[in-house]
Structure formats: C-alpha cells, structure tokens
Amino acid sequence: MDVLSDLKVVELSRMSAAAFAGRLCADAGAEVVLIEPPDGHPLRHEGPFRGDSPGLETSAAHLHVNATKRSVTIDLQSQAEAAVHLVAGADIFLTDLPAEVLDPVGLSWEALHQRGPSLLMTRVTPFGDTGPYARYAGTNLVSIALGAQLKITGDPGRPPLTNFGSQAEYQAGLSAFAGTVANVLLRDASCEGEYLDLSVQDVVSTNLEQRGTSFNLGIVANRAGLTVSATYGVYPCRNGWVYLTAFAPALWDRLKSVVQLEVLDDERFSNQASRLENNDELQAILTEWTLSKASDELREFARQGYPLTVAEDEESLLASEQWQSRRYVSNVAHPAAGTVSVLGSPWLAGEVAVVRPAPTLGDSNELIEGLG
Amino acid sequence: MDWKSGRLPLTGLRVVDWSLYWAGPYLGMMLHDLGAEVIKVESPAHCDPMRTVIDVNRYSGDTGKPLTPEERVNVSQHFNEWNRGKLGIGVELADPRGRQIFLDLVSQSDIVIENHRPGAKDKLGIAYSDVAETKPEIIYASLSGYGQTMPERNAMALGSPVELPSGLFLRNGYLNDNTPAKTGFSYGDPVGALAALSAVLLAVRQWRKSGEGQYLDIAMRDALSFGIGAAFTDWSMNRASRPRSGNRHPVYAPQGVYRAKGDDQWVAISVRDDRDWQAFVGVVGADEWQDADAESRRANHDEIDAAIEAWTSERDARDIESDLQAVGVPAGAVLDFADLKVDPQLKARGAFAEIEHPVFGVEVRATSQWTRGDEPQPLERPAPCFGQHNREILGGLLGIDSQVIDDLEREGVVADRIKVAGD
Numbered sequence: 001m002d003v004l005s006d007l008k009v010v011e012l013s014r015m016s017a018a019a020f021a022g023r024l025c026a027d028a029g030a031e032v033v034l035i036e037p038p039d040g041h042p043l044r045h046e047g048p049f050r051g052d053s054p055g056l057e058t059s060a061a062h063l064h065v066n067a068t069k070r071s072v073t074i075d076l077q078s079q080a081e082a083a084v085h086l087v088a089g090a091d092i093f094l095t096d097l098p099a100e101v102l103d104p105v106g107l108s109w110e111a112l113h114q115r116g117p118s119l120l121m122t123r124v125t126p127f128g129d130t131g132p133y134a135r136y137a138g139t140n141l142v143s144i145a146l147g148a149q150l151k152i153t154g155d156p157g158r159p160p161l162t163n164f165g166s167q168a169e170y171q172a173g174l175s176a177f178a179g180t181v182a183n184v185l186l187r188d189a190s191c192e193g194e195y196l197d198l199s200v201q202d203v204v205s206t207n208l209e210q211r212g213t214s215f216n217l218g219i220v221a222n223r224a225g226l227t228v229s230a231t232y233g234v235y236p237c238r239n240g241w242v243y244l245t246a247f248a249p250a251l252w253d254r255l256k257s258v259v260q261l262e263v264l265d266d267e268r269f270s271n272q273a274s275r276l277e278n279n280d281e282l283q284a285i286l287t288e289w290t291l292s293k294a295s296d297e298l299r300e301f302a303r304q305g306y307p308l309t310v311a312e313d314e315e316s317l318l319a320s321e322q323w324q325s326r327r328y329v330s331n332v333a334h335p336a337a338g339t340v341s342v343l344g345s346p347w348l349a350g351e352v353a354v355v356r357p358a359p360t361l362g363d364s365n366e367l368i369e370g371l372g
Numbered sequence: 373m374d375w376k377s378g379r380l381p382l383t384g385l386r387v388v389d390w391s392l393y394w395a396g397p398y399l400g401m402m403l404h405d406l407g408a409e410v411i412k413v414e415s416p417a418h419c420d421p422m423r424t425v426i427d428v429n430r431y432s433g434d435t436g437k438p439l440t441p442e443e444r445v446n447v448s449q450h451f452n453e454w455n456r457g458k459l460g461i462g463v464e465l466a467d468p469r470g471r472q473i474f475l476d477l478v479s480q481s482d483i484v485i486e487n488h489r490p491g492a493k494d495k496l497g498i499a500y501s502d503v504a505e506t507k508p509e510i511i512y513a514s515l516s517g518y519g520q521t522m523p524e525r526n527a528m529a530l531g532s533p534v535e536l537p538s539g540l541f542l543r544n545g546y547l548n549d550n551t552p553a554k555t556g557f558s559y560g561d562p563v564g565a566l567a568a569l570s571a572v573l574l575a576v577r578q579w580r581k582s583g584e585g586q587y588l589d590i591a592m593r594d595a596l597s598f599g600i601g602a603a604f605t606d607w608s609m610n611r612a613s614r615p616r617s618g619n620r621h622p623v624y625a626p627q628g629v630y631r632a633k634g635d636d637q638w639v640a641i642s643v644r645d646d647r648d649w650q651a652f653v654g655v656v657g658a659d660e661w662q663d664a665d666a667e668s669r670r671a672n673h674d675e676i677d678a679a680i681e682a683w684t685s686e687r688d689a690r691d692i693e694s695d696l697q698a699v700g701v702p703a704g705a706v707l708d709f710a711d712l713k714v715d716p717q718l719k720a721r722g723a724f725a726e727i728e729h730p731v732f733g734v735e736v737r738a739t740s741q742w743t744r745g746d747e748p749q750p751l752e753r754p755a756p757c758f759g760q761h762n763r764e765i766l767g768g769l770l771g772i773d774s775q776v777i778d779d780l781e782r783e784g785v786v787a788d789r790i791k792v793a794g795d
Contacts, residue, residue: 003574003581020599028574047622048602050609060606126702130745131720136697141619141627142704145640148712150629152556154546159629160638160706162619163555164543170599174566179742181573182406183373185381188580194373197745202723205712206738207562209394209531212453214709215724215736221709222636226554234536234554241541241552243533248421302527305489309517309533311552313542314607317597325521328594329604341608346598347571348519348589 002351005029007184010090011069012083012107014042016140016166017124017200018096019065020173021180025092026068027345027353028181033090033364034069035083037076040361041066050337056361057336063358067332067342071359072368080105082371087112091187092180093121099129109195119193120183124176128199138200143168147204148211155225171207172200230282231255231275235290241311242290242298247272251307258306259289330355373406376747380407382576386481388413388474389458390465390498392420394531394561395515395592396487397454399568403483404457405740405749406573411481411765412460412756413474416787419462419758422451424790441792445758446731452755456727456737460756461765462787465496469785474498476770479507482579483572487515490525500587509585511575515568517560519591529593531558538596543603547618563599564592625669629706630681632689638706639689641680641696643669651699656683722748729754759788 004025009032011022019034019041026032034041043062050058074083084106087093093112095102102108102123109121123129126138144150144162154161176198183194205211210221227233231246246255249272256264263285268278275282290298299310312320318341323329330342334357342355373379382403387410389400397412397420404410414420424441439447461477464470475498478484484503486493493499493514500512514520517529518537535541535554544553568590575586597604606614619640621627627642643649646665653662658679661669669676684692689705696703707715713736718724721744729735732754740749766772766786780786 003578024570042623045623048606048610048612048614052610052612058609060602060609064601064605127717128721128745131717133697133717137700137702138704139621139624139627139642139644139702141621141629141640141642142702145629145638145706146704146715146717148707148709149555149557150640151638151706151708154553154556158546159619159631161544161546161553161629163553163559164540164545164617165600165602167555167559167599171563171566174563174570174595175741178402178566178570178573179373181570181577182381182742185573185577185580186373186379188577196373196742198742199721199744201717202721202741202744205715205718205723206741207566208709208712209450209557209561211709211712211738212449212735215713216449216732221556223556226551234541241536243536245528245530245533303523305526305528307528309527309529309536311536311541312539313613314539314604315611317537317539318604318607322518322521322524323594325523326519326589326591326594331608337609339608340605343594343598343601343604346567346590346595348521349571349575350586 002029004184007091008089009033009092009094010035010087012093012095012097015096016043016065016169017172017176018094019043020170021122021124021176022069022094023065023067024173024177024345025094025180027355029353030092032069033086033367034066034071034359035074035086036071036361038073044361055336057334063334063337063340064342066358068356069359070364071362072365073362074368076101076105079371080107082368083107085371086368087119088116091120092184093119094176094180095122096124098125098135113193113195117193118187118191120180120187121193122176122180122183122196122198124172124198124200126200128202129197140166140168143200143204147201148208149204152210152221152223154223156223160223168200168204172198172203175203227283229276230279230286235287237290237298238292238294240295243309244286245307245309254307258301259286261285261289327352332357334358335360374743374747375749382406382408385409385483385576387411387483387485388478388481390484390486390488392487393422394454394558395565395568396485397422398562398565399485399513399515399572401454401457402565402569403485403572405742408483410458411477412455412458413477414460414462414758415465415470416462416784416789416791417464417466419445419790420451422454423448423758441790445790449735452729452732452735453737455755456751457753458756459761459765460759461762462759464785464787465498467785469780471497473766473770475503475506477765478503478510480769482511484510484512485515485568485572489528490514490516490520504585509579509583511572511579511585511588513568513572513588513590515564515590515592517591518593520589529560531561531564531592534560534592535596538593539603540596540600543600543616545616545618547620548615549618552616560592560596564590564595567595620673625666626673626676626680628677628680630677630684632684632692632705633687637689639684639692640704640706642702644702648701652696652701655695655699655701656680658683721745725751727751727754731757758790759786762786762788
C-alpha cells in the first residue's frame with residue numbers, strides 16, 4: 001500500500017505509541033525519519049536481543065516497531081536546530097515528548113505552525129495537553145491502571161495483572177495513526193495544518209467493554225481469571241489451551257455435536273439458565289473432554305466452524321498457512337541482526353506493503369549534515 | 373479536527389454499517405466520530421445480538437425481573453454504548469426485497485463495514501462482488517477473527533477468544549507462572565476496530581485521489597499479533613520460550629502493582645531510571661536501597677517489592693499517586709469503573725458526557741478520543757432503537773413510496789420490532 005507515499009514524516013519518540021504510529025505510516029508508504037538520541041531510541045535498549053546479548057541494533061522491539069524507518073541521531077540539548085529543520089521540511093511531525101522538552105527548542109505546535117502552516121502534528125502523551133494530570137509522568141503500566149483496563153485482568157484473589165507487551169501504548173499508537181490519517185484527509189482538502197492532542201489514558205478508557213453497563217446500570221466488573229462460565233471460558237487441552245464459546249443456544253448445539261457426549265443431553269444442561277445453574281458440573285465434564293484432545297485435533301474442529309478457539313504460539317503462527325495466505329510475515333535481512341521475521345500492517349488491502357529492516361543507528365545522518 | 377468549527381475529515385460520507393457485537397459497531401461509531409453519517413442495518417430475525425442474546429444486560433427497571441428480549445432490545449448498555457450517533461433500520465436481508473434495499477442503500481453510500489462470519493455476506497448476496505456491481509467505487513471493509521483467506525476463514529473467533537490464536541494469551545500471565553492469562557475483556561474487538569479504522573481511512577484517501585474503491589480484509593487476530601510483534605521477531609532470532617513477566621518491565625525496575633490501603637485497592641508504580649529511583653526513595657524513605665543501581669534493583673526485585681508494599685499498603689492509592697507524581701515518578705491508582713466515571717483528569721478532558729436515550733433515559737457515554745481537551749465532542753444522537761429510522765431512510769433517502777413501505781412492513785421485510793425465536 002502506498003497511500004501515503006507523497007508524505008514525509010518526522011518521528012521524535014521515546015515510548016512505543018508514537019513509534020507504532022510511525023511504523024504504520026512507513027508501511028503505508030510515507031518516508032519516516034526517526035530522530036534518536038545519540039545513544040539510540042529507548043526501544044533499542046529493551047530486551048530481548050539477538051542471542052540474549054544486549055546490542056543497539058538487535059533488540060526485537062526495535063526491529064519490529066522501527067522497521068521501514070530511517071534513523072538520524074540528534075542531541076536535542078545541543079542540536080535542536082537540526083530537529084527543527086527536519087520537521088520544517090516534513091508533512092507530519094509525530095512525537096511523544098513532553099512540552100517542557102519540546103517548547104524551549106522551538107518544537108511546540110505554536111512555533112511549528114507559525115513556521116509551516118500546513119504541517120500536521122500529532123502528540124501522544126500519557127494524559128494529553130490539558131487537565132490536572134497534563135504534566136504527570138506515565139508508563140504503559142500506569143496508563144493501563146488509570147485507564148481501568150488493569151483492575152479487571154487477572155485471577156480473583158490475586159493482584160491485578162497487565163496483559164503482555166505495551167498494550168496501552170499499542171492502542172494509543174493505533175489511535176494516533178488513525179487520527180493522523182484523519183488529519184491528512186482534512187489537510188488534503190484545506191492545505192491547512194492540524195494538531196492532534198492524544199491522551200493514552202483517553203484511548204485506554206474508551207476501549208472498555210463493560211463501561212456502559214457499569215456507568216449506567218452500576219454492574220461491577222472484576223477479575224474473573226480464565227473462565228467466565230462453563231460455556232464461555234478457557235480450558236486446558238492435552239498440550240495447550242482452548243476457548244469454548246457456546247454462550248448462545250445455537251452455539252451450544254454446535255458444541256454438543258463435536259463433543260459427542262450423551263451426558264450433555266441431560267436435563268441439567270437443557271437451556272442456558274440450567275447450564276449456568278449446573279456450571280461446575282458442566283465445566284468438569286468439558287474439562288475432561290478438552291484434556292483428551294490435542295491442539296492439532298481441536299484446530300481442525302475450529303476450522304470447520306465449531307465454537308472453539310485454540311491457543312497458538314510464535315512458532316506455530318510464523319509457520320501457519322493462514323499467515324502465508326495473508327502474506328503477513330516478512331523475512332528481512334538486517335546487517336546486524338541477520339535475517340529476522342517482521343509482521344506487516346494488520347490489514348489486507350491490495351498490494352502488501354514492503355517491510356524493510358529497522359535502520360541502524362544514524363543510517364540517514366546525511367539528512368542533517370551541516371545543521372545544528 | 374474539531375466540533376466547534378465542524379472541521380471533521382469524513383463529513384459528507386455515508387457508511388452502511390452491517391455489524392454486530394463490539395468490533396464492527398465500534399468501527400462504525402468511530403467513523404461517525406470523524407464526521408460520517410452512519411446507518412446501522414439489522415435484520416428483524418437477526419438483530420445485533422448485543423441487543424438481546426448475551427445475558428449481560430441485567431437492567432431490570434423497577435420490577436426486579438429480567439427483561440424479555442423485546443424489552444431488552446432498546447436498552448442494552450452494550451449495544452447503546454457502541455452504536456451512539458448512528459441511524460438504524462430494520463430490514464430482512466434474507467428476503468430479496470430486503471437485499472435490494474441494502475443494495476440501493478449502498479449505491480447512495482461510500483463505505484460498507486461488516487463483521488459477520490465470512491460466509492454470511494456471500495449467502496445473502498451482499499458480498500463485495502455483489503455490491504461492487506452496482507457501486508464499483510465502494511470501500512468495503514470486512515472485519516473478522518482470522519481474515520477472509522483460507523484455511524482459517526471459517527473458524528470462529530470473537531474478541532475475547534481471539535487472544536488465544538494471536539499469541540498474546542500464551543504470553544500473558546503472572547510472573548514466572550505456568551498458567552497463561554486472558555485479558556479481562558474482549559480485547560481483540562477494540563484493537564481490531566482501530567486497525568480496521570486505519571485501513572478504511574487510508575482507503576478513503578486512495579479513493580479521493582484515484583476515484584477507486586477497494587475491499588479491505590482485517591483480522592482481529594493479526595491486529596493483536598502486531599501489538600506483540602517483537603515476540604515474533606524474538607522467536608525468529610532466538611527460538612527461545614520466555615518466562616511470563618507479570619507486571620514487570622524489561623528495563624524499568626522496580627515496576628509493579630502494589631497493594632494500597634482498603635479492600636482490593638492497588639497502585640501501579642514504574643521506576644524508569646536512577647533519577648526516578650532517587651526521587652522514589654526520597655518519598656518512601658527506603659534508605660537501605662538508596663544506592664542500588666538498575667542492575668541490583670532488578671536482581672533484588674522481590675525484596676524491593678516487599679519493602680514497597682509495606683509502605684503502599686498503609687496509604688491511599690490516590691495519595692501515593694500524587695506524592696510520587698509530585699517528584700516525577702510515574703504512578704497511578706488502579707481504577708475501577710466507578711473511579712473512572714469521576715476521574716478528575718478524564719473529566720477535565722471531557723471524556724464522558726450525558727445523552728438522553730428515548731427509552732433508557734439518561735446515559736453516560738464516552739466522547740470521541742480525537743477531540744478531547746478544549747472542545748470535546750457534543751453527544752447529540754443516542755444509539756438507534758431497532759428500526760427507528762426506517763421511514764426516514766427508506767422514504768427519504770431511497771425515495772420509496774410510503775404505501776410500498778406499508779406493504780413491506782406488513783410482510784415483515786421492514787420492521788421496527790425484532791422477531792424472537794424460542795430458546
């Protein structure tokens with residue numbers, strides 16, 4: 001996809017949200033220049049690394065999130081002019097830096113907008129530009145906590161648990177990308193610049209399933225562990241895990257037709273209410289069945305449309321026929337990391353974007369030669 | 373982009389929203405938030421199940437009794453949450469006349485979105501190929517669990533279960549635990565919806581440049597996997613299985629979720645570097661750890677956690693948050709939904725607003741995430757009751773004679789009530 005191939009993006013980021021947005025811009029064809037501090041973007045310092053040996057070029061997070069970008073190194077303390085020059089020549093400025101860093105060096109929206117009235121700027125920060133928390137510090141975990149996604153994940157009786165990775169940052173990265181493309185559409189029509197002030201807390205607290213029932217009905221949601229009920233929850237299988245999803249009558253009939261146990265025709269399980277009443281017995285019966293099956297057998301049932309979903313790991317997914325048919329994995333040759341697998345944009349729309357390896361530190365420093 | 377001046381990117385575009393559950397409806401709602409007119413299409417025999425099927429809507433009015441499906445249909449707080457701002461029609465798509473209404477509506481529209489099981493649109497004759505015959509420049513987005521390609525096209529994966537085949541589920545879990553964990557809500561839905569939104573917006577730009585539409589195939593599974601893409605790159609380099617990391621971070625130490633004062637009260641704290649650590653120790657007073665560098669903090673994380681929790685468990689989570697934030701250390705109370713509703717920061721951003729629903733009454737809903745701050749989105753239109761805008765859309769937009777609509781209603785092709793099948 002080359003929808004953004006006429007656009008230049010400058011990304012100045014320290015966390016993942018703006019970096020995810022920059023990656024998606026690059027996949028959509030934009031030229032993305034990542035401004036890094038002289039010792040490299042923080043993601044370069046975040047393990048795991050190739051061979052579990054720390055190195056600036058071989059962190060998996062950097063190789064994924066910064067793929068297809070170019071890199072320049074700029075010390076904002078002493079070379080801010082170079083950054084301002086780069087941004088002035090760009091169409092889009094993506095950043096997550098706090099105002100106290102951007103404003104003194106001429107990278108505030110006001111200063112940039114005055115200099116280049118058609119520039120688009122997206123700033124994604126933990127709490128946004130306004131409100132009493134505007135200057136507060138955040139991390140992925142703090143954003144998950146204050147966005148109310150943390151407290152509902154984990155086992156009852158144990159502490160709240162964040163999901164793996166940087167999920168608050170990822171959600172905000174997707175939202176920042178969508179919001180930025182939305183502003184591109186506005187600018188295409190008006191030639192005017194736009195500023196997007198995106199708050200990670202805003203995004204996380206918007207993406208909540210149970211908010212309406214809680215706010216308007218007072219229904220309390222809390223940690224439920226692996227199983228919501230016998231007909232909607234995760235079960236262990238012989239060598240993995242499977243989610244059974246038979247919460248509606250037609251789905252229950254489908255599940256019975258694959259489980260093929262007479263006991264499920266019992267009066268105790270004849271309708272949704274009775275299945276809930278006899279939840280524990282039903283769960284025990286279904287557990288015995290799932291434990292007798294291997295992931296491969298269950299995956300075949302899933303492909304035939306039975307109401308179950310099988311857990312996969314990195315190895316099985318990278319080799320999966322489905323991802324081959326979607327051309328979702330690119331194997332790219334990186335000068336330091338060797339040949340590595342990198343996922344493409346998560347949508348199929350015409351031609352699949354070419355993924356290039358993440359840049360080595362400062363690989364495009366010629367762009368700032370003689371500046372700053 | 374703002375509401376005050378009406379500067380919105382999709383103004384003038386019309387979306388046909390044939391969606392159900394969460395991901396598709398949320399995609400439609402976000403297109404509305406960006407300025408599009410969104411028309412939700414439902415069949416009387418198969419309305420969006422968020423209205424009725426799932427036994428999550430325990431709203432029971434004053435009677436204390438569960439509501440029947442007919443009573444639930446317009447008051448579901450799940451449905452009303454993700455369909456605000458839309459118009460709604462009830463048309464039986466399995467009837468050829470209903471299908472024709474769908475195609476006529478598409479010919480007056482710019483974008484179709486749907487998230488039914490991949491076979492459904494073919495069965496009804498409203499797939500991209502059917503629609504593109506009458507409207508070649510249409511943008512048609514399908515959002516599903518695994519995508520429209522084989523071999524997994526027909527496999528079922530709703531927003532919560534889809535975490536399992538994405539790789540995320542097996543990585544989730546408490547520190548060094550053997551058992552994985554699932555996110556406490558249908559996490560594949562919002563992530564899939566945001567990915568689909570991105571694809572639709574790119575397609576709109578393509579269409580404005582070239583005049584050409586396209587078909588978009590978005591898999592919730594792929595959208596979840598992209599968020600942990602580093603795990604796949606790691607596997608390709610190292611072929612190593614990694615222990616579960618719980619609430620810890622590869623660089624920040626200490627980081628954790630610590631018990632605060634009160635029942636089930638918690639605070640999240642991240643110490644990113646030595647500066648944060650010095651500031652943190654200054655507040656907590658854990659002097660014996662003052663000189664610990666990052667490596668030693670990681671090595672002694674368990675012991676440090678115990679010392680931190682001894683301090684936090686005596687204090688209110690919000691007080692810990694403000695004391696640590698005052699010295700620049702990232703900390704946040706672990707909010708529940710009641711806390712969220714009154715959170716001062718979200719309130720100042722205009723995150724939530726009231727809207728009057730004709731059947732339910734006053735509802736509190738989230739505003740657009742892109743226009744918070746100075747001018748949050750005013751919420752003007754609640755989610756449609758089933759078939760609420762039949763006359764307006766069929767008579768007005770499509771120009772169907774009102775007597776013809778009468779006939780269609782009599783024959784059940786057009787309806788403002790759902791058709792309930794027995795359990």
